[in-house]
Amino acid sequence: MNFVYERFLGGKNGALAIAILAILILVIFPLFLDAFRLNLVGKYLTFAFAAVSLVLLWGYGGILSLGQGVFFGLGGYAMAMFLKLEASDPESTKIQTTPGIPDFMDWNQLYELPWFWIPFESFTFTLLAIILVPSIFAFIIGYSMFKRRVGGVYFAIITQVIAVILTVLIVGQQGYTGGINGITDLKTLNGWDIRTDSAKLALYFINALLLLGVIMLSKFILTSKFGQLLLAMKDKEDRVRFSGYDVSNFKIFVFCVSAVIAAIGGAMFTLQVGFMSPSFVGIVPSIEMVIFAAVGGRMSLIGVVYGTLLVNFGKTGFSETFPELWLFLMGGLFIAVVMFFPNGLAGIWNKYAPKVPFLRPLVNSSTNAETKSAPAKIESESTIEPESTTEGAKS
Amino acid sequence: MTTTTDFLLAIEDLTVSFDGFKAVDSLTMYIDKNELRVVIGPNGAGKTTLLDLICGKTKSSSGSISFKNKEMTKMAEHEIVRAGIGRKFQTPSIYENLTVYQNLEVSYPEGRGVFGSLFFQTTDEVIKRVNEVAKEIQLENFLDTEAAILSHGQKQWLEIGMLLMQDPELLMLDEPVAGMSAKERDETAELLNRICENRSVIVIEHDMEFVKKIARKVTVLHQGKILAEGTMEKVQADEKVIEVYLGH
Numbered sequence: 126m127n128f129v130y131e132r133f134l135g136g137k138n139g140a141l142a143i144a145i146l147a148i149l150i151l152v153i154f155p156l157f158l159d160a161f162r163l164n165l166v167g168k169y170l171t172f173a174f175a176a177v178s179l180v181l182l183w184g185y186g187g188i189l190s191l192g193q194g195v196f197f198g199l200g201g202y203a204m205a206m207f208l209k210l211e212a213s214d215p216e217s218t219k220i221q222t223t224p225g226i227p228d229f230m231d232w233n234q235l236y237e238l239p240w241f242w243i244p245f246e247s248f249t250f251t252l253l254a255i256i257l258v259p260s261i262f263a264f265i266i267g268y269s270m271f272k273r274r275v276g277g278v279y280f281a282i283i284t285q286v287i288a289v290i291l292t293v294l295i296v297g298q299q300g301y302t303g304g305i306n307g308i309t310d311l312k313t314l315n316g317w318d319i320r321t322d323s324a325k326l327a328l329y330f331i332n333a334l335l336l337l338g339v340i341m342l343s344k345f346i347l348t349s350k351f352g353q354l355l356l357a358m359k360d361k362e363d364r365v366r367f368s369g370y371d372v373s374n375f376k377i378f379v380f381c382v383s384a385v386i387a388a389i390g391g392a393m394f395t396l397q398v399g400f401m402s403p404s405f406v407g408i409v410p411s412i413e414m415v416i417f418a419a420v421g422g423r424m425s426l427i428g429v430v431y432g433t434l435l436v437n438f439g440k441t442g443f444s445e446t447f448p449e450l451w452l453f454l455m456g457g458l459f460i461a462v463v464m465f466f467p468n469g470l471a472g473i474w475n476k477y478a479p480k481v482p483f484l485r486p487l488v489n490s491s492t493n494a495e496t497k498s499a500p501a502k503i504e505s506e507s508t509i510e511p512e513s514t515t516e517g518a519k520s
Numbered sequence: 521m522t523t524t525t526d527f528l529l530a531i532e533d534l535t536v537s538f539d540g541f542k543a544v545d546s547l548t549m550y551i552d553k554n555e556l557r558v559v560i561g562p563n564g565a566g567k568t569t570l571l572d573l574i575c576g577k578t579k580s581s582s583g584s585i586s587f588k589n590k591e592m593t594k595m596a597e598h599e600i601v602r603a604g605i606g607r608k609f610q611t612p613s614i615y616e617n618l619t620v621y622q623n624l625e626v627s628y629p630e631g632r633g634v635f636g637s638l639f640f641q642t643t644d645e646v647i648k649r650v651n652e653v654a655k656e657i658q659l660e661n662f663l664d665t666e667a668a669i670l671s672h673g674q675k676q677w678l679e680i681g682m683l684l685m686q687d688p689e690l691l692m693l694d695e696p697v698a699g700m701s702a703k704e705r706d707e708t709a710e711l712l713n714r715i716c717e718n719r720s721v722i723v724i725e726h727d728m729e730f731v732k733k734i735a736r737k738v739t740v741l742h743q744g745k746i747l748a749e750g751t752m753e754k755v756q757a758d759e760k761v762i763e764v765y766l767g768h
Contacts, residue, residue, distance in 0.1 A: 356618060363577075367609075368601060372598075
């Protein structure tokens, strides 16, 4: 029990932060928002998966992926393929040339289901594919990049290129993928109509719980020695390598984990929004995900959820009033965050909340709260105050 | 081509060339068990390159490096470390964002795989080891201090401490006292004399005063080759050495 408390929740401060987030998304939003707005928040929370994945990969691992949309898309498409097959039973597609196949295949003169679609008739396979396809894909990319010690800007560019390639592939292969329109007209999940308000409410809760679960799993990873090694690698990769660690394996692993997290978000997106299209795979969504993480604070698993919500509320609000200005505003926001608040909302919170008396108990005592190792000292209680050590260090 | 020897480290006919320039040229050198060897030489003599070759950072063009009669030249860096060779870099290479305690704990040689590190538990043994090493490097009162705010000398010690955590059989230090105050130099000399009791140590150094304090056997490198080898007195009296290095 204590293990779960320390490692999955992150001790007192971490548990409190998760509890507040849980109350917000599990109680307050469902109570105060109408069905339409709640579904919108549900959609935003699926992006939060991608933002959380970037905390692991970018915040801690120092590996900037500008292609998280690829994994979001892989998860989303896997789910969409299953739902589309279920929606394309011979009865409801009987006006097609070939009944029983998805409508867009029929329009593109396909007369039978392509081989890679067939396994997606199984729900179990689909669930496995949502986890396995992105992790295998990430493993291949990660292995070929990190074993050759490709990193930094080069890695970011390559992930961006992969996002473009996948988008072009999806758009170009209309008969197999639904093309630019994506996979639409999704109706039921194992006979359960996902378009009803009650289904949307249930999916909202499943999504919120999954997000909390993913945050706790990430917390477990970051509070382990693995998390410390990620920070160490970001700082001095060679020192880690010459301390007997195979650095590339750690990078490959964190890349795979982040891919799976983003993919779960994608699958939940498809379920709640009811379609999947290449506009959630390419460069723009991938960079938006990075902005969500930057605004929320790339070192904070909880902060990025608020960051995602804030940016998306802003996007919806502004693009209703000034649609043409939104992109400029978003770009400006990103620059402002990077320049003035490099730790995002979480950084602002940690800096200013201690000055407000009633917020003080909620504030993490250390900026590195995620990796604070519990038994940091034992008998030597004579630890010098940080101020005096600074002076001692300067002299 | 590796010959079996009683030496801990046997470097034979080692050459590395960068675009035709031989930074290390047919170098042969043996290090005994529990020996402290100081390598000196003018800038560009190939001292740091030699350490890079031993720890696998640079791959050799030809020749052999055998550690406990095991060939090292084809092994990956982390495998060389696991075989028992630790290396300190010239500029302090520590994790600035972690505390002194975390710096040492991360260097503990367990949980070195991905899954091992995920389920690594800080046992009493780890804590005991961290405290022992912290005491050795005089940082026992700074365990909770973020490494970034340590003084330069303390950072150098911390990195030595991180290597001691791994208890290597061969420890290689690249200019450990560069940028240190006189007092810190003395303390580092004492530290080196203590830690070389159960292991072999190779030290690269420029500071002759410091070398005299620790050296038993000195190797002088010049243009990738060994110019002289022996006790400090013998090396200092060597005319070739005086000419290229000490005389200036």
